[in-house]
Amino acid sequence: MKKIITILIVALALFSCKKGVKNENQKLNVVTTTSMITDLVKNIGGDAIEVQGLMGSGIDPHLYKASEGDVTKLVNADVIFYNGLHLEGKLVEVFEKMEHQDIKTIAIGESLDKSTLIGSDYFASNYDPHIWFNVENWKLITTFITNQLVTIDPKNANVFKANSETYLAKLSKLEDRLQKTIATLAKEKRILVTAHDAFSYFGQAYEFNVVGLQGLSTATEAGVQDVQKLANFIIEKEVKAIFVESSVPKRTIEALQAAVKSKDHEVAIGGTLFSDALGNIGSKEGTYIGMFEYNVNTIVNALK
Structure with a gap:
């Protein structure tokens, strides 16, 4: 991990010198960590953005370590969405190093009211990070990510808002089906x-x-x-x-x-x-x- 941090610092230093103003026709380059977040951002962004996920099927985020290929994705990102609440434990140092660079890192878990989170004395953040297993949480996070994308890329605001409304309706229908099955x-x-x-x-x-x-x-x-x-x-x-x-x-x-x-x-x-x-x-x-x-x-x- 120390090797990756060193590579990241060098890459960020070089990249900060090269990064210029985004061409109006260029798509927003978004990097996501877990596959759940990747799926959500793709549903909201649609064809208006480019999304690259770091973690695929079967990948354990608790133990995930950034590869050199990941560093390339991260330093070229316009915005990074990650879970936070210390789910991506091994990547925390990486995101901390990016705080003072021209790359926006957004922890979606931080958007939820702390009173709704499940506490834990045995986890680094003191909160259970598995927030996606309540559909209501995922609805709130959908709205949060939508608002972030609208702020960052206002020219596509109507696209993000329309896609978000469509996806929120799908989540409501999902919840209805789940309740009927569980009943x-x-x-x-x-x-x-x-x-x-x-x-x-x-x-x-x-x-x-x-x-x-x-x-x-x-x-x-x-x-x-x-x-x-x-x-x-x-x-x-x-x-x-x-x-x-x-x-x-x-x-x-x-x-x-x-x-x-x-x-x-x-x-x-x-x-x-x-x-x-x-x-x-x-x-x-x-x-x-x-x-x-x-x-x-x-x-x-x-x-x-």
Whole structure:
């Protein structure tokens, strides 16, 4: 990481000398970190902007390290949208180095009212950064990003506003579908056990008891006592299924399943959920809306 910081400092120094006034016909060059943010910015910006995402499918933002290729993208950006709340832990230093350059860095998590965030004594920001798992949060962030783009690129303001209205309507329809699907699952069965604690906003919004084997960050590892404690919880609550996450190695959940079995009980692996990254580009799960709907269908079908 120190090597990347050094490269970034040199690149920024050279780039600040070359960067001039943007031609009116040039598109705004936007760089995003996680795939959820990339998808959102593309929906708002449409063809009016160029968007480059740093993190693709299956990438864990907690452990992500900037490559030399990423540095090139970052120093050529007009604006960078990132989650903040220390989700991109390894990139914090990089963004700090860019604060005094002619590159705007915007943490979307900072747009939310702190009173609506879920607190945590075990995460660097003291807030759970997995804010996208409440559709209402994503609506607020859609409006926030739209306003930022309008300010930065006013000539395309009408495009951004129209695209934003269209996307907000899609998010409202998504929420209606999610509520109807979740309503088919009895409340006493709404216990979601996953590889790490990424679904607390989901649990709060849709009345699930959420338990992660690891903490909020995948940088922490579950110990034997954590596995045994959760295995006892699964048996006590008669949980039917537990879930792997696409960006976390499945061995942790397999170890939990084995611990339950060692106590003469059975728990199924209900499927793989998308937590810190979307699915493959071009697939339904490669969009925020498709990912959320897939996750809810997978959870409800496995727990019924």
